[in-house]
Amino acid sequence: MILLDGKALSEKIKEEVKVEVAELVEEKQITPGLAVILVGNDAASATYVASKAKSCKNAGIYSVVHEMPESITQEELLETIARMNENPKLDGILVQLPLPKHIDTTVVLEAIDPLKDVDGFHPYNVGRMVSNLDAFLPATPFGVMRMFEEYGIEVSGKNVVVIGSSDIVGKPMASLLINAKATVTVCNSRTKDLAFFTKAADIVVIAVGVPHLLKADMIKDGAIVIDVGINRLDTGKLTGDADFEDCKNKCSHITPVPGGVGPMTIGMLLKNTIKAAKLREKREKK
């Protein structure tokens, strides 16, 4: 069994990013900038945001964390985004999800300038991604595709089952796999016989948020298991959506949790920020 080491791979990506940032600074006098908006006091969101800010700093990317109280109105949030859209120092704008219930997430995501949408959640980028055009790709599925590439895993012609159909993981994952010419089946909580689909899969990507849902008797010998899930158990330990101990002797490759897909996500966010900075350079030239 080959362990797909997202932690090691993300270090390589971060090194690539450092080089790209240095080139932008030296040759184009551009320092890439990322703004992260954090609304409310959700502890997990605060941890993710802090980790994004730290990774930016290490890579030489200018970053601003804009904290707003849970009680802000949608108008106030939209005004903040509008200001950031106009701020030439900020190449990327990211609104940490989930947002409080009184705020319409769709309206907020649509307010971000699509050329600064480093999360790739704006319908402009979603549409371009589905059409296989150049776009900001959502960091988690983008990271999974990079992992396939780095480990020499050819997805073209493979049967891939994506479990979970959220806008941020499952759906974009399926789109990227379709673009890469895989045969893709997407399952969700209403799928009648999940194992029927997963047993036929060469690759299973699971992103559901249910600890240890995927067991060895649900996969075929030599399957590749990509575990996107991050679940905190009562013991405080982090675990994935696949039962790692059960699956590890049956599959050919598997991502650990933690240390698999998670670290790749931040790496790809940094990549998207560089892409946004390069777009700024092109716009400034015009």
Ligand code: NAD
């Ligand atoms: P979500 O709650 O938005 O969507 C979950 C999806 O799973 C839904 O489509 C639902 O129908 C499906 N589902 C739920 N139970 C199921 C079941 N028993 N069988 C089949 N399908 C089922 O979740 P999300 O935002 O896509 O996140 C999924 C998981 O991935 C979570 O654990 C989350 O923490 C993790 N995640 C990790 C990263 C990362 O960087 N590694 C990024 C985003 C999300």
